[in-house]
Amino acid sequence: MRVHFISIGGSVMHQLAIALRQKGYQVTGTDDEIFEPAKSNLEKAGLLPLKIGWQEDMITADLDAVILGMHAKADNPELVKARELGLKIYSFPEYIYQESKQKKRVIVGGSHGKTTTTSMIMHVLQQQHQAFDYLVGAKLDGFAQSVNITDAPVIVCEGDEYPASALEKRPKFHFLFPHVAILTGIAWDHINVFPTFDIYLEQFRIFIDKIEKDGILIYNETDPVLKELVNSHHRTDIRYQPYGVPAHTIENGKTRIQLEGVEGDMQVFGNHNLMNLNAAWYACKELGMQAADFVKAISNFKGAAKRLELMAAGKTVNVYRDFAHAPSKVKATIEAVKQQYPTRALYAVLELHTYSSLNEQFMQEYKGAMDKADHAVVFYSKHALELKRMPDLPADIVKAGFAKEGLQVFTDKDLLWQWLQQQTYTNASVLFMSSGVYDGLDITGFAAGIVD
Incomplete structure (x- = not known):
């Protein structure tokens, strides 16, 4: 089998490419940008493209399949040629x-x-x-x-x-x-x-x-x-x-x-x-x-990465991080930690990072999601809004949406960091929830620094 990947650098696409190479298939692929860890993984497997960018000459009539990643657009030159040649083109799940x-x-x-x-x-x-x-x-x-x-x-x-x-x-x-x-x-x-x-x-x-x-x-x-x-x-x-x-x-x-x-x-x-x-x-x-x-x-399953993952633990303090960002996920994760440690003060820090979570019209869906937290914080960066070409999201809209008394809202990571440093973490659970990186905030270092 000869298989070509358009957008081989995708987080799951490159993993499939490696799996098919290991199965014995002839695998090639291209992309206009490849980041870590995909770059190193592909290089180790001998699949890293020799040059970055789309290469129409790699689309030939003898290909058994072309696999199209989400990153590739409809006018991608390799895709256009594959369609002209009548090749079998599949999305990842297909x-x-x-x-x-x-x-x-x-x-x-x-x-x-x-x-x-x-x-x-x-x-x-x-x-x-x-x-x-x-x-x-x-x-x-x-x-x-x-x-x-x-x-x-x-x-x-x-x-x-x-x-x-x-x-x-x-x-x-x-x-x-x-x-x-x-x-x-x-x-x-x-x-x-x-x-x-x-x-x-x-x-x-x-x-x-x-x-x-x-x-x-x-x-x-x-x-x-x-x-x-x-x-x-x-x-x-x-x-x-x-x-x-x-x-x-x-x-x-x-x-x-x-x-x-x-x-x-x-x-x-x-x-x-x-x-x-x-x-x-x-x-x-x-x-x-x-x-x-x-x-x-x-009994020895510890969980998937960033799914209620224990970052640091002390005698009276545990710090977790979770991928939660949608309202139902936020609510379930907060309630889980509070149920497990009911006598500990729960500090819940949520980053709004996805298109839905940064949308003013969607904010009401978060009502009650953070109610079980003793100290609730919502953070989002202006940079994230700019990248998604979204309008400004006023803090009062966020507070009204969550309807959580005492909710802290930050849009500056330095102000969030100051707030985190000012709290007292005695007999406490700390929970970071995000599909992003808190605008580069070192939460790993913070977690290591507060455990007793």
Whole structure:
């Protein structure tokens, strides 16, 4: 097989390129910019383009497939030539499906918890020495890369609702056709792509329609929107498995779960993570696993990168960081930390960084999201607004949207840093939530400096 990647430097694209090279395919690729860690990863694999920029001469009639990344535009010269030659052009998820037609496909969808749930399934299967392929949106301990394509009989994929490519505007998870499907919940996001909630909801209705006949939908029945969707759009040719928070106890900051009479201590915590765990259990059960084996394997799962990741810990202080940015994710993460350490003061620092979170019209969706925090801070940089070509976002609009008494709002990282340094972190939990980098603020150094 000869495969060419247009936009090989993408965070997931370059991982697929490496996986196909390892499978024995002839792989080439181009891009107009490649950053770390993709640059070093591609160089190590012998796939780093010799020069930066699009190269039409690399598009030849003998290519078996051209894989188009999200970064490439519709008028990309390589894409134009590939279409002229009548080559097979795939978006990333379309190609994943081509490689997995003969596999049992486990696809995890939903507005939140996709990465963690996918990671849990992967971790357990690996611990049980089962062969499987995978696609996940984060770096995981024990896995060299985030994409793997072999001849394994099973593939586990994180299913994103974001558009597949410049040519294919439908969501990625519409192209994966699961045998085992998981939906973790539905909360409006990506408003630049889905301008109304109804349009967003429709994508999940379509996803349910894509489940293979005789397949199974594992769904979060505690989510009222998702539960209503399932009840109103019920297929008779698939099975349904609802789930919620499994039986558990919390003592001295340690969570212990029970599944089908089997108990075990966990390293992850919070109702949202326990529901993710329950969804992962039903998926693994569908793959033939026993409860005792699942509990044993999941007990040492530490979480995916930046998903309630413990940055630093002392006797009376823990500092966490989380990828949370959408309202439902922010609320769930804050409540998880407060539930785990109810007697500790919770300092929650949220960066607004995505298009949706910086949109004035979306701000009301955050109402109540930070209510459980004892000290709540929202930060966003003017630079982020400029890069996204968005209008100014007044602080009073943010405060009104969150409706959190005492909320601190900062748009200057130096002022945020001063505030952080002025607080007293005795018997406290500190939680940083962002899909960005706080405009370059050294939160790693801060975390190391405050633990006792």
